[in-house]
Amino acid sequence: MATNRTVPTEEPVVETLETTSALRRPAAADLSNALRELLADVFALYIKTKAFHWHMTGRHFRDYHLLLDEQAEQLFAVTDDLAERSRKLGARTIRSIGDIARHQRLKDNDEEEVTPNAMLSELCIDNRHLTNLLLSTHRICEQHADVATASLIETWIDEAQRRSWFLSEIVQHL
DSSP, X not given: OOOOOOOOSSOOBOOSSOOOOOOBHHHHHHHHHHHHHHHHHHHHHHHHHHHHHXXXXXXXHHHHHHHHHHHHHHHHHHHHHHHHXXXXXXXXXXXXXXXXXXXXXXXXXXXXXXXHHHHHXXXXXXXXXXXXXXXXXXXXXXXXXXXXXXXXXXXXXXXXXXXXXXHHHHHTTO
């Protein structure tokens, strides 16, 4: 007995992992790759911010030390949301420090001595760069109508702009 089957005209939903997303496979792949790079960048900026927090010196030590600790905490909070969003899309995410190093676009700073002004200036530039990377990923979300990821990214853009603003206000008056 023959059965009539209709062939679906749309691509199947990503099923590689359990997912709550209705994105098609190419969209999920585009977004998960972008999110992996963002996660690596946020981790890199978190580590740099924390390292500068630990190595801060000088006349305004307490204020800068506390500011960088606050900014590092904010960055660290982003990492879990980013990784979990990638998993919701049905993708894998960062697995190790080496994985972060392979995907990060923001540069590390391994210098032994960095002045407070240089630390704050570098973090200001990095946060501006992160803002641009977030905006770029937001455009990918728009292309694929992923409003959930776009909404998260909008909050992170605002946070990155705020960090840049605070740092630039300090740096331009040093």
